[in-house]
Amino acid sequence: MKSRKLTIPYIFWMLVFTMIPIVIIGFSAFNDGKGNFTLEPFQKAFFYSGVFLKSLLIALISTAICLVLAYPLAYILTRMKQSSQKTVTMLLMIPMWMNFLLRIYAWVILLQKNGPLDLALSLLGIHGTYIGNTAAVVVGMVYEYLPFMVLPIYTVMSKIDPGLIEAARDLGSNNAAVLGKVIFPLSIPGVISGITMVFVPSASTFLVSQYLGGTDDIMIGDVIDNIFWTDQNTGAAISLLMMVLIFVFLVLMNLFGDEEAIA
Amino acid sequence: MMKQKNGALSKLYIALILFFLYAPIIVMIVLSFNKGNTIVWKGFSLKWYGELFQDRNLMGALANTLSIAVLASFFATILGTSAAIGINNFKGKTRSIIQNVSNIPIISPDIVMGVSLMLLFTFLGMIFHFQMGYVTVLISHICFCVPLVVLNVMPRLRHMDRSIYDAARDLGCNEWQAFFKVVLHELMPGIVSGLLISFTYSLDDFIITHFTQGAKFQNLSTEIYAMLRRKIPPTINALSTLLFVAIIVIMVIINLRDRHEEKMKNEK
Known part of the structure; x- marks a missing residue:
């Protein structure tokens, strides 16, 4: 029980399968493929900066929509009776268990030309294309990751001491004040982990935009996937940049979270 | 009175979110029983399920x-x-x-x-x-x-x-x-x-x-x-349907087990 030896296999494992791969990525990002040091992969990576920015934008919009949808949902959930809370969280999680590709493909079916949505709306006299644009990609992202936003916010919110809310009420707060001054500040850790859990995967994933987006909606994940099979060095450089960016994002989120906790 | 109105709105909101989450899955389930291989309904059929089980790779x-x-x-x-x-x-x-x-x-x-x-x-x-x-x-x-x-x-x-x-x-x-x-x-x-x-x-x-x-x-x-x-x-639709059913069954079993355990605890 007191032994530290139990960690040895794990440390060995992390060294071989986590640290060394990162070192290899770094190594091939500064490499011309023949073992010489070069910055060329980064120059080539710079060519994709537009795609990079667009991916971040799509991820940002998707995260914001998830937050706007999830926050009231989590709040409503905590105010329901225990058994209904359980049922609704289960219902939220079931689609998450469906295969990632099948979930996106379901949206391809739903949004396609002459698909169910198209047919339903044309009965009302509305015609349009619903697939092959940025909006469709955002819808797909929100669909993929919405439960990742709801669950952490809900978990944190349901742990708020009801005594605090009661105290605020006794001291004359109305519903809005309780929500703004008690529940919201206390739920920030959940919001932060929700934002992280949605933003990181949606900024880096691929396929969603391939299936739902148009030709100019290609995301940085798709670029890495395409380029890696032909030019590993540039692929490594883009991956490295993405990792650094995500790391900076996480540090910022943490700072923000801590500050709120102190205030 | 106020509270009731809130309750109804809350329920509607949850229903809408659940609709958003389940509508694509329901469409797939319906199409998995479609005889035709497009989204136009050509009649009920189980043929995609038959093909699914014959797909060795899958x-x-x-x-x-x-x-x-x-x-x-x-x-x-x-x-x-x-x-x-x-x-x-x-x-x-x-x-x-x-x-x-x-x-x-x-x-x-x-x-x-x-x-x-x-x-x-x-x-x-x-x-x-x-x-x-x-x-x-x-x-x-x-x-x-x-x-x-x-x-x-x-x-x-x-x-x-x-x-x-x-x-x-x-x-x-x-x-x-x-x-x-x-x-x-x-x-x-x-x-x-x-x-x-x-x-x-x-x-x-x-x-x-x-x-x-x-x-x-x-x-x-x-x-x-x-x-x-x-x-x-279209076999993909049949596959999704089967996976979905399997997930529901597993979830229900887990839930029943939890309830059973809670009951046992209470009886102790």
């Missing part, structure tokens, strides 16, 4: 997915639990370094992890003359599962009362007995949730498998990916 991929998920979550649970117990005995800087490194696979995007493991395996493959396949996929899955287990076991360890281990020792258990009968028992809820989360992550994984699968290995996700590349076969 059935093989399903078997691979299940066996990888079982093995990866099993090994990850053992590795992760022992690691968590060990980490708990470290203090200060060493401990925070180990924990930070162990968080890397969780925070780094799947695609970066997939790409970096692929580079590692091609590098090692050149030295030791092997090719990527079942084993490399299994290793990769263990990689992203272990930190999940550590993450789930750690809080249980922190809240565990150390004196019960000492008590077991005082009452005549040797170290191993005390470990298996007391410590493991205390950690069990964390271990089980780590195992379940690992299992579901492994089942669902596409990106990491995509990069580490090599030329011949397919799991369910990569097989679906290949199918969608070729054409859009």
Whole structure:
């Protein structure tokens, strides 16, 4: 029980399968493929900066929509009776268990030309294309990751001491004040982990935009996937940049979270 | 009066969100029984289900997915639990370094992890003359599962009362007995949730498998990916429906078991 030896296999494992791969990525990002040091992969990576920015934008919009949808949902959930809370969280999680590709493909079916949505709306006299644009990609992202936003916010919110809310009420707060001054500040850790859990995967994933987006909606994940099979060095450089960016994002989120906790 | 109005609005909101989550799945289920192979309804038929079961590749991929998920979550649970117990005995800087490194696979995007493991395996493959396949996929899955287990076991360890281990020792258990009968028992809820989360992550994984699968290995996700590349076969709808039914059945069983356990506890 007191032994530290139990960690040895794990440390060995992390060294071989986590640290060394990162070192290899770094190594091939500064490499011309023949073992010489070069910055060329980064120059080539710079060519994709537009795609990079667009991916971040799509991820940002998707995260914001998830937050706007999830926050009231989590709040409503905590105010329901225990058994209904359980049922609704289960219902939220079931689609998450469906295969990632099948979930996106379901949206391809739903949004396609002459698909169910198209047919339903044309009965009302509305015609349009619903697939092959940025909006469709955002819808797909929100669909993929919405439960990742709801669950952490809900978990944190349901742990708020009801005594605090009661105290605020006794001291004359109305519903809005309780929500703004008690529940919201206390739920920030959940919001932060929700934002992280949605933003990181949606900024880096691929396929969603391939299936739902148009030709100019290609995301940085798709670029890495395409380029890696032909030019590993540039692929490594883009991956490295993405990792650094995500790391900076996480540090910022943490700072923000801590500050709120102190205030 | 005010409260009732709020309640109705809340219910409507939840219903709308659930509609958003389930509408695509329902459309797929309906289409899986369609005789035609487009979205135009041509009559009821089970033929896509028949074709699904005759698809050897898909059935093989399903078997691979299940066996990888079982093995990866099993090994990850053992590795992760022992690691968590060990980490708990470290203090200060060493401990925070180990924990930070162990968080890397969780925070780094799947695609970066997939790409970096692929580079590692091609590098090692050149030295030791092997090719990527079942084993490399299994290793990769263990990689992203272990930190999940550590993450789930750690809080249980922190809240565990150390004196019960000492008590077991005082009452005549040797170290191993005390470990298996007391410590493991205390950690069990964390271990089980780590195992379940690992299992579901492994089942669902596409990106990491995509990069580490090599030329011949397919799991369910990569097989679906290949199918969608070729054409859009209606058997996919049948597959989704069956998976959906399986998930519902598992969820209901878990829920019933929980309720049963709660009842037993109350009766005690």
